[in-house]
Amino acid sequence: MPQSLADDSFGDLVRLVAQQRDRAAFAALFRQFAPRILQYCRKLGADQGVAEELVQDVMLTVWLKADSYDPAQASVGTWIFTIARNRRIDRLRKESRPVPDMDDPAMTPVSQATPEEAAQLVQGSRRLHGAIGTLAPNQSEVLRRSYFLEQTHEEIAEETDVPLGTVKTRLRLALGHLKRSMKDTA
């Protein structure tokens, strides 16, 4: 299993799928990510049958869209997460997720930034990554449960066996920690 492979090795597998339609590379990606897609969909309320259909749907998208993967933008895991997120919103909520259109002439491109703004953007993003990296583990855990697993505060309290007030405090502290990384708090 490629579990121990570094991130860029997954990137190599995606490139092999994109350029050579390499089935062995695809199978390796499948073994790594299919169980995680399944878990993700199950935890968000899909039954086993629907979750397996979503696994197939997401992995087929990986096969078909491998050439659109950009290692400069995201890790393979993050890229596959975003596909899984979009598919389960379509399927489980019957909603279509609104997204900006990168080719839209009305989009404000980052290239319009003044040199000062461009520097601020880079700095802001570095500060945010730093803040995410320094979240206390129990604060990161309430973020994960609230936003990634979509649990209510009550569910988090019950599953992690901490008082409801503590859950709310940790969430507030986590968001405060992230907010301090913003370049200008409006």
Add this chain to the structure above:
Amino acid sequence: MTFPHHHPDDQLLIGYASGQERVGKSLLVATHLAYCPDCRRRVAAFEALCGSWFEELPGEAAADLDGLLDRMDGLLVAPPATADKSADAEAPRLFDVAGEPAGRLVPEPLRSWLPEAIDSPVDCGSWTELSPGVWLSAWQRTLAGTNICLLRMAHDAPVPAHRHTADELLLVLRGAFSDEYGHYELGDVAHYVAPTDHHARGASKEDCICLFLLDGDLIFLDGEEERRAG
């Protein structure tokens, strides 16, 4: 070029990145992203955080996933030469966008949701006057419990006193407005939590037009009620 100064808070950005946020507020967040390179980076960072949580999910092979891989074998053909866009389920564009200069155009994804260009004359039937110089669009949607329409304010016209039972969000699409908390220009987001009292008024020469989101019912107070509520 000046980018927006008032951004959606992190709850909305993380919720948008994780997929937890529902379609109504996601429409406002995504349209703000079109204006705001800063929040685009912030959302990308939150997506990476979710990606790391995704990678940490237990990976023990659930029953029959190898069978699923075998069953997929027949599907693994080369993708069609032209990118298949039908999966993106784009709403049809109901008005021509070519005529407008890019800077005046409402960006996607909101543009595809709107029936016409936003600055239609106020007397053409697309706007309902609330009070002198303040209008709501005839275009209204309710998405996942969030009420959505456009709010239009003439220069210096005050939005009538109102109260709301849940969150209210504004995204500036044209012109500018001000309230006791700040001055909001193109692409800026104002977010008022439930019981907040606020008094917006148009603050640009041209009419200010905003995307207007409300989680609960909006109750405009007549003079009588206003006195009582105040």
